[in-house]
Amino acid sequence: MSRPAKATINLSALRHNLSFARSLAGNKVIGVIKADAYGHGAIPIAQVLQEEQIDCLAVACIEEAIVLREAGIKTPLLLLEGFYGSDELPLMEYYNLSAVIQQKEQIEILQKWSGKPFDIWLKLDTGMHRIGFLPEEYKPAYTQLRNCPNVNRIILMTHFACADESENDYTQQQIDIFRQTTKNFTEETCLCNSAGVMHWPQAHGDWIRPGLMMLGSSPFNGPHEHDHQLQPVMELTSQIFAIRKLNAGVPISYGATYVTDRPTTVGVVAMGYADGYPRHAPSGGPVLVNGQRTRVLGRISMDMMTVDLNPIPEAKIGDTVTLWGKGLPATEVAHHAGTISYELFCNLKRVPIQYVGRSNAKSEKP
Template sequence: MRPARALIDLQALRHNYRLARELSGARALAVVKADAYGHGAVRCAEALQGEADGFAVACIEEALQLREAGIQKPILLLEGFFEAGELELIDRHDLWCVVHSPWQLAAVEQARPRRPLTIWLKLDSGMHRVGFHPEQYQAAYRRLEASGKVARIVLMTHFARADELDCSRSREQLVTFQQAAQGLSAEISLRNSPALLGWPEIPSDWVRPGIMLYGATPFAQPHPLAERLRPVMTLESKIISVRELPAGEPVGYGARFVSERPTRVGVVAMGYADGYPRHAPTGTPVAIDGQPSRIIGRVSMDMLTVDLTDLPQAGLGSRVELWGKQVPASEVATCAGTIPYQIFCNLRRVPLSYF
């Protein structure tokens, strides 16, 4: 069997969820959209079901997968519904739903649910993706309140630059939210992972931890609270071939690496078809049998090459950690010019093993 695999530490996942609750003092929806950022939504939700206040997903397909697996806690649809007909499924499966557009609001008013709905009313406070404009927000709230179709409304917005701790934009968005929501009697949800870790002054009755659940920092710089997170995924494989090269020899496609000295090259069963970032350059860290090393040359579809020159004990069959407890996913992402969210979500073909 091909040795590439991803080990998923469910105890680390629970630790990170508890940290979100501890830091916020609020209730927390565990964000398990996009198959729990590549970690397996059903298994992650099962691991958290005993203590999570609820879950958040992107769309109804993801919610139904959790319900079919026996997850009974509240599930919020972060993008709401895409067609009015989905409201029947939302009602049947007792899902919570974001409303961010006038047409969705009208659909709720026309719906005939068996029981009143829980609606999270989204404000566009400055990110400018979805959400009601500030001048529309109070009227949207009043319409939901008067519709007779809604039992509970939670007020929410989303920060565009909360991962930039030296940027004033989050405070500006908070002021916009507070002005738009003034006088409305409802719970609020404002903090995702970077806002939860980096902006303790922002109030929130509900928080929405996403990337922090999986043990990766949302920040480009070190942060003391992010240091308390535990990596959940360890992506690993093994050395399947070893080459001894003299100085001056190219390695891999495009000859992007040329040996400057006699070099031992290890070939690892891992590539961009597995979701490892193709643009990870020479120097991207790996750990080989627990010892630090680096990628050399281009990442191929099914294989990549690593430097074994200073690791004489390493060789055929040696374990290679691509990211995990020893090699932070955020460092790999930075080297590849991306973010840990993407490298987790891009994972495929690699079997997940839970412990």
């Protein structure tokens, strides 16, 4: 019998979430699957999205795009960070890729290109202040690209800094800046990440870029009206492999940071920070044992963690423990650990991944 920790990826839930995103916006969809589809496995996720005739897939860099092309993905692919140098352009041509253009050096490289024209996504910095052209730089950059024979189609895009904060008017300010800057342009537009899709319908534009919501996790820290529509794609589970009965006043795990305040039955679970569960998660974080809620006790170890079995006296060795998934949103676990579900998913490692649900995809991440 092997170690019981595993992640189950429900591809039916993926299809459902894509359908829900489409129902909110009714626009063309870019499925963001960078960083190995946030730890879900880029190839199997891309295969399903391709089956669902998604309009485009987005990755961070050309290395991620090549992996997908070599696996047979034919859906249009967008490089969200664009290209880093002229040596990437022949690869972009060979693999039929498009790129975000976010600085003048990229335009200069494109102007010297002698191959086929590329589709370009021209990024406007409306307030993220990370990458992109400032509003006063945007029209000159657009004009250069429009006059460049190496550019085919241009799509106008930006990225929101605070869209996951539903009461923050900064997103509306960014929307207004985008509209003002691009008001005389006729090209298609792309503004919304997952939070934008779910909460800022006035910004849906022609394209949307769902990533996290497509994987069934809410981008909002608190409750949101659409949370119940999302189905978690990843479920991380393990089992209890030891049970201890401890008296009151007994410390548990490294650093003795938790001390029992009453006689306590403790379950030891095969899951730790080497699997991707956050070491900094404090005592009291939620877990499910056989579908019933209980809490983490003490520090997370490399390979194991301890949970409170007092609320579940019938629990026994071999019982299933859900770390996140159905009945326990990753967003909630992340909130208790002082992080975000993006990080939980991306940090997943060592545990085997099993793909279930309706799919023609045959790949499985080892």
